[in-house]
Amino acid sequence: MRRPNPHRFILAAVVATTIASEANAQTPPRVTDGVNVPYRSTSATDDASSIFVNPANLAFGPGPEARVTVVYAGEDAPLPVRGYSLDIGLPFWILATGLRVDWMDPSNASGAPFSLGPPGTELGQRYNWIRWANAIRLGEFASIGNTFAWSTSDAPILHGMFSVSSALTVRPNRFMSVAAVARDWNSPTSDGGLEVKPSADLAASFRPVGGRRLLELGLEGSYRSQTEDWVPSANAAVDIPYVGRLKVGASLLDPSEGQVVVATGLEVNLDALQLTGGALFGNALGVDGTGFIAGAAIRSFREKPHVPMTSSVVRLRLESTPGVREHVQVLRTLWQLADDREIDGLVLTLRASPADSLAHAEELVDAIELMKARGKKVMCHLEDASGTSLFVCSAADRIAINPAGGVRFAGLSTRYLYFGGLLEKLGVRADF
Template identity: 50%
Template sequence: MNHLPRPQSPARSPRPAPLGRLASAARPVSAARPASVAAALLGLCAGLCALAGPTAARAAPADGPSQPLPDPGKPVASSDDTSAIAVNPANLSFLPGTELRWTWVHTGSASPLPARGHSISLGVPLWYVSTGLRFDFLDPPDAAPAPFDSPSRWIRWGLALDTGPTFAFGTTLGWGSSDAPALDGYFSLTSGVTLRPFTWLSLSAVARDWNRPENRLREAIERSYDFGVAVRPAGGRRALEIGLETSYVENSDPDGSGTWTPRATLGLRVPYVGTLRGDVALRDLTADGGPKIAAMAGLDVNVDELQVSAGGVFGNAITKSGTGFYTGVALRSFSEPGVRLPARVVRVRLDSTPGVRRHTRLLQQLWRLAEDPEVSGVALVLRAEPASSLAHAEEVSDAIRNLRSHGKKVLCHLEDAGGRSLHVCSSADAIAMNPAGGLRFAGMSSSYFYFGGLLNKLGVQADIVRIGAHKLAAEQFARETSTRVGKDDHQALLDQLSDAFLAEVSAGRRIPVPELERRIARGPFLAQEARQSGLVDMLAYDDELGRVIDEVMGRASRVVDDDPPDEAPERWGRSPKVALVYLDGDMIDGESRSIPFVGVKLAGSYTVAGALRRAREDQSVRAVVLRVETGGGSTLAADVILREAILTARVKPLVVSMGSSAASGGYYASVAGAPIFASRSSITGSIGVFYGKVDVTGLLQKLGVSIETFRSSPRADAESLYRPYTDDEREQLGVKVKQFYDRFVARIVENRHMKAEEVDALGRGQVWTGAQALERRLIDRLGGLRQAIAEARRLGQLPDDAPIQSLPEEDTSLLGYALGLVGFSAQAQGELARATIPPVMLDAARALSPFFVFGADRPLARSEFAGEISFGVPTTAREDEPGASAPPASPASKER
């Protein structure tokens, strides 16, 4: 145990205490509710002791041969650093990172307690275990009783299993040596368990010397047991921690009974400094004159990854003239709140356009920097477009405004930039551009593929049945150009996106919208022209970035890359959290997968539904955010995901966040949640269904292939690719499509509390931006991912810093995995594809993906494909996922 040692007691024969008596003695230590848990932990420790069997022993006191150097203020139940090697080896499992610690305890020569000297410990968390090594060099004071007045040494090796944040088990092996025979030759086993059922409660039990180690004189040490409980009453935060524990030594009293030594610990966070620690132990409870007190009190000062500790050792058990001090230093790969370092400017560099998950991580990085009191500014060094869509650009812009609202200065540095860079950086304090760079942007445009002519030339006939003139996805495969309705819809959508873009940039650059529109129309711009037009503020090369940052900050600044250390957990156990479930890519039946090189990501219904189910069944998840990044796909997949989302919403708050696109089947799956958030530029709506296939007989005839088909009934091969639909089949398909459409409408009516005629008026394939959808009650609020997560935390009654768990875990196809094993990452695949295949052919391959992915028997709720999203500069591979270079399968804007 880590408190100051107890006085020695005379030797006597062993008399193990019955399990019932031990359990009874342990009950007062913990609260009523965890009493059974404490008894269970005690039973485990007793079982370990039984393995040793009877042996001749003498009662050695806790301040005897196996007593480690005290670790001030470290309770048995929450010693989550390398002190756990000696205090409670189970807690090594909770070690946040690597730690090297030195401690020196020094008492006066008049102190009768032998625990004085140095300890050095090193702990390392590995994959499924944590381990540590500790050296104790004990140099007792002159007043210590013999034989404990002789110097001794202990080497301890601790090992703990990583069994999760709520339960831990560990064992320490110790070897003791000394020039004094009574202190030499020991081999000790100490085991502990810790249970953390709540974020504010920790329970521990430790069996020390349970193998009854013997010295060279064949004298054994009696077993001892520690039982402890620690609580963090301030919402589970480390701001205040109170520990109560007791130690029991077998057969140490003259009457044959054991002795108890209670102890209390306190940890109190001191803002901008560290933690104030103290502990008090009551010794010799039955002694004449009452128990004696041994206490330690001091301060841990935290400076980034360094901790410096110092304090006093005092109490009448030590004697006034024996009063001493302790000090220590720890070097760690993690940090705790403490002294603020000088304010710094953090440099965040983007060399490739973020994909869906990397975009979320970028947002979280910027949110974290906004809350960091040691960050005075952020320099965004953009060597690629910072967002893959206008909706994503809105969310990055929001993150920049959030930085500024927290008092941080924000600078953007651009080279060869496009419209999304201008959109994002307009929210910054200043924009700098490389003098040799430029702004390739002159306005917005959109492009759509029509494959009717190509398919006719190949002898392939698309046979499509749809409902509603606005369901334009079907036109791409059946026509050579769009209909009048399609042209009007495309232009209306582009106008909405352009208005949203101009409004954001106008507010950020403080240029009236009409004037901004006139300036942009003169693009694209060289760097000097962009500055003259007021679109950037200054010109600077890379090597001049430090000077520019100083100008923006108004003082000399320390510029560092963002590489934060790991932080020690704020709470114990499984902290209540928000689950962020991604619905990303074309929706298909079955498991998620991707198509390498082409850049098509497929969201499987089983995978997404399983992620929702996992979030629903996880008791630590208090709220769910469904992040929708899809233009739809299989109607069956959409319904499977919607059903799982509805079941989840019945159990815990479900908030929907629409990203770049949540259209058609993506909107279908979104209506389970309330509220629904969308950015102004999110693409949604497209409420409609189509059904179709291609007839390839013409192509086969050109190749000299003929086909003979035999059937048992007229419609047996209705879905065959080797003939067109008959009039009767087309009529029946129209009935099916209407049924699917009515189901689509009914789902919206049920979950959005609208009338069927209202939904039908907004449906039939019409596409809306987030701003339009809000006016039409298809969504509830305008806002990005930050606002959606904040609402989920509010509804789930979670703190503002509640962690976020991303589901499903990132995965890849078998081919993509194999390529990754040989170093051919998704980014490398994308770069190779763009280097060897013309961009228009890549776009065409992606647009034709429904023919390869969806069978002829699958009705589709999918919006049309608009080609590669490009804001005036080539799009580089996205960093984080296979198929990440693919744009959303929905109408999307281009800038020229």
């Protein structure tokens, strides 16, 4: 099976930028847009915000995530960029689904249909979008997805729209990702008669440094059939060691007047928590020309690079060989430690044989292997090493022995007792 050729997508993005340079008016925003910032790449964003940015990318997400984003600009900002959003993404296996809510709060200067009223007294009309996305990953190099969106508002012109957007992302290798998103292809219409015509986003991202996330560069073009204009964009992201990721992006809304909106943001990774802070600026945001971005995400995974956190290590000490009940309790303790995200390692101190049978020893080995599979480090400290102790500790990352102790290893052995002849002489027959 031949892989899709990404060069057509790249060529389309370049053409989009060229056509946009010939535009002579600022391209108005899409009514169906949610809270978003230019540094979010259409082809490379894999977090929960892809529910709006590009639903196909949702299937590339590393795990479940909940994300909150806040974007604010001044009252004189002519763009309805202000608002809040909540994203919940749930990728599993090759499938993914997600729910997003946008609470849009346009400024008074946003213009119709975002602000209504007599000239000089316009008031921004609040409206909301509820989005549901689904995606499926086609192997390791491609994914498709759809987003279904519903609008609500007290203003009829912004209420009652139902929008459908579809997307395709292709990643032929670790150096490149290309994407195409067909937005509002069903031409949604509001209760007030406002019709939103389809638009299309084309994007390409590159990882020039060995295909790693260390540096990421992106080019995008958005075609708006409502005005027959192209909006070119560019974005970049770079890893900051021991902190997170720095992102920057810009969109050119009016080439003839140089109307630009630029966004910068820093994502700080703290274990499963990610905090985001940034700024909006540019002459496309009005006289003040500034705004801010804030956000937070709780995730089921850890992303690198991240701020080093204090490691927590548990010490488990066995003073004597555990019996059956004590052995079960030790296993349960090891299983709980394996699932505890706050624990980074275990020091297992053995002052006696850790098991009274080979079967129990094998169960302890399996429990230690489970901890290592969950990313925990395991160290064994032996007072006096027997064969069973060495067998159990062979699964650990490191073994230490007390200098005053010793190693007594004669190999593993089993013993069988035969009572058949004795029972026969005694006239006793076993019934089992």
